[in-house]
Amino acid sequence: MGTPSAEAASASAPAPAAGVRLAPSFDGGAPARRVSPAPVAIRVEHVAQRYGDGPLVLDDVSLEVARGEFLCLLGASGCGKSTLLGLLAGLDAPTSGTVAIPAEGAAAMFQESALLPWLSARRNVELALKLRGVGRAERRTRALELLDLVNLADAAERRPHELSGGMRQRVALARALAQDRPVLLMDEPFAALDAITRDVLHDELERVWRATGRTIVFVTHNVREAARLGERVVLLGSRPGRVVREWRVARTHGRRIESPEVGALATEITEHLRREIRRNAA
Amino acid sequence: MPPETVPPAAVPAEPLSRVPLSPEPPLVDDHRRLEAGLDRLQTRAPARRSPLRRALATALPPVVFVVLLVVAWQAAVVLLDLSPDVLPSPAAVAGAVGAAWASGTLPAAVATSVGRAFVGYALALVVGTALGLLLAEVRPIRRAVGPVVSGLMVLPSVAWVPAATLWFGLSDALVTFVVLMGGVPSIALGLVAGVDQVPPQLRRVGRVLGAGRFRQSVDIVFPAALPGYLAGISQGWAFSWRGVLAAEIIAVGGSLGTGVGALLQQSREATDLAGVLGAILVILAIGIAVELALLAPVQRRVLRGRGLAPGGAS
Structure with a gap:
């Protein structure tokens, strides 16, 4: 797995229809199914968000996060990923749609340590x-x-x-x-750190996640970071933000930022992310 | 696939007895050492200077400057051959202060003035803090009263003396009132500025941590506003002390004892320039002493504790 040929294959793969759930092309094929379906921790249904008379920030976003899952929300600037996280944190209420999180609430961490x-x-x-x-x-x-x-x-x-x-x-x-709290929301927590420190904190976070069993929603604009950390990576399109595509990763143990399979997944996601950004050119 | 465990070759060759018998797998131990190394590289032990050297570094520059001023003063008197009714020499002024001190009038006056200033300042602290809290936390009050309080900052305390004389007669209440009107706006507005400058991330963290309105104020907002509040308190002292002198210079007699301001006025009436300059220096010295001895150390401690360097980067 993770050979250069796999990367090349993923880069040249025909574009699948949006919204189809696919595993990364090199990741064993079938989407990772949990042995017993884990209960849902977070449920976002048809959420739209708009501030005042401004443009739509989020448009019909639906998302389920299983208990104990590590989900990465990925997108370019203006995709409303931080807005979505704010809704999950209860700092804001959605314009329409529903957001359900565990009754105990969610803990949150931001780019600045605050x-x-x-x-x-x-x-x-x-x-x-x-x-x-x-x-x-x-x-x-x-x-x-x-x-x-x-x-x-x-x-x-x-x-x-x-x-x-x-x-x-x-x-x-x-x-x-x-x-x-059972849920941990993280808004680009490592974005302001140097690369070496960030790698170390990825290891740290993964260890803490495995040790504590928290459900983590991790917002980032760093594709490699998402590929390194996520059990599932959800790509949000920009303006308005909506779910474009998602990837599940079967083998999450032993990943490093420099691992070939992380690189391959990042290449594949980047392709889709760029397509999404080009759409905004007109 | 990256290795799940560290191959034996990567473990530093250490005698078995020195390998810690930790229950942690080598990978976690490796991570700990990596992280500890990064932490060491990315932080510097704070430079500790001995208290004596620090005190010297703080005290020496102003002392040198004052000495230079006195030398320049003396030089001006000698070189320009100034008569004592234009500019008395430093020695003459010091002599006047010494004489006033020895006669007992100066110590009594200082005690009177400082006592009044402290009473008025203490009241101003209570009133100013309460007013500041209201202005900072209650929006309608802020809108209505805020501009008026800001306006009061512009009004010199002296302007209150005639009115206060009519209201309170020549009594201590007059002085207290003038001090209050001088000190309260600075203290209140300092607190308001402090609260306004609380970084929004800290308020957000408070909400995320589940702080209610009360805990948010006590645990987050007011500690965060402390530097601004302390600046206001320090300025409030300056305005209070000025208020005392303004009242004492203008209002004399009645049940008002002789304060430093009255002493200054008496020296003027006696056309004793050395006495006037001496009184001015005493007033200056008291104001500075309170600031340096009581207020500055608190301010410095608070700022240092937050990694802010008072008086510029050191």
């Missing part, structure tokens, strides 16, 4: 626990456990300005995990 600059890493995580109603005595222990999970136990007492960008995002991840 840590409170006057609190240490530990206290930032503790704040999430406090607002969740965790008792004072338990907060400290729990916060240190979570910081250890993201390999930051030694930096617990440092303030955000004493941490690197990657460390801040890991604190933000620990804080999001402290919310203890």
